[in-house]
Amino acid sequence: TKDWNGIDQVVLRNPQGATAKVCLQGGQVASWRNEKGEELLFTSSKAIFKPPKAIRGGIPICFPQFGNCGSLEQHGFARNRLWVIDDNPPPLHPNDSNGKSFVDLLLKPSEEDLKCWPHSFELRLRVSLSADGDLTLISRVRNINGKPFSFSFAYHTYLSVSDISEVRIEGLETLDYLDNLCQRERFTEQGDALTFESEVDRVYLRCPSVIAVLDHERKRTFVLKKEGLSDVVVWNPWEKKSKSMVDFGDEEYKQMLCVDAAAVEKPITLKPGEEWTGRLQLLVVPSSFCSEQ
Numbered sequence: 001t002k003d004w005n006g007i008d009q010v011v012l013r014n015p016q017g018a019t020a021k022v023c024l025q026g027g028q029v030a031s032w033r034n035e036k037g038e039e040l041l042f043t044s045s046k047a048i049f050k051p052p053k054a055i056r057g058g059i060p061i062c063f064p065q066f067g068n069c070g071s072l073e074q075h076g077f078a079r080n081r082l083w084v085i086d087d088n089p090p091p092l093h094p095n096d097s098n099g100k101s102f103v104d105l106l107l108k109p110s111e112e113d114l115k116c117w118p119h120s121f122e123l124r125l126r127v128s129l130s131a132d133g134d135l136t137l138i139s140r141v142r143n144i145n146g147k148p149f150s151f152s153f154a155y156h157t158y159l160s161v162s163d164i165s166e167v168r169i170e171g172l173e174t175l176d177y178l179d180n181l182c183q184r185e186r187f188t189e190q191g192d193a194l195t196f197e198s199e200v201d202r203v204y205l206r207c208p209s210v211i212a213v214l215d216h217e218r219k220r221t222f223v224l225k226k227e228g229l230s231d232v233v234v235w236n237p238w239e240k241k242s243k244s245m246v247d248f249g250d251e252e253y254k255q256m257l258c259v260d261a262a263a264v265e266k267p268i269t270l271k272p273g274e275e276w277t278g279r280l281q282l283l284v285v286p287s288s289f290c291s292e293q
């Protein structure tokens, strides 16, 4: 179908009525709704639907570079390219498709891409929606080049939250992080769950495979389970930065939080013929922590 102002999308649906929408533009997940029809991902009301620019919201894919540390455009080119549906992907584990509604997408570099990043690759993305409404993204990068190459990667996940001041993240306590607001200086997080009262732009290093984002007001928790991606990026632009972004509302920072499963600190290196897999499973569970407040 076409949505998001005429951009081609694939809609996944489970028997309970949960849905996910995946755009061929950017291989970007545009929407993820539970069986009640509630949207779980944030998309800005100011988002600009003009390919090739990535849309502000959903889950853009950052590849082969994260951020602006490198020679490529910010967050790499994958999010700005038109992907194709992969009708015959190499097999995945049967658990990755059993009882799920899914779509497989593929991105190969264009001539232009090879000029700025001279490495032949195939990037496959499977997006699946389970009978429980969980959303899973599985990315596979294959080196079809004669030489090794390295890349960074992130699922730039814009979670929809009730009010950023009511949200906390569990799972990042006591970890080291690189602070993008301080020239990527390295700090160590304290022992408490992470809460928000100003701009945050950090790469948490060597994170556990499960992270929880608790939304006090909505009494629900996003659980992020990741594999093959050791870092977690946490980003909220807060007031001042929001005002400087043309495709983001001045007050919208209150309703979103980016929590990205990522490989940033240590890029992934693939020898010719090798393949890497990075998985992210997102689920929502009712929160019990409201009783503590």
Ligand code: BG6
Pocket (backbone or CB within 6 Å): 067, 074, 075, 156, 180, 201, 202, 233, 235, 258
């Ligand atoms: C975050 C980065 O992941 O993405 C931030 O850590 C950046 O530094 C943000 O501002 C948004 O990036 P973009 O390119 O989508 O505006």
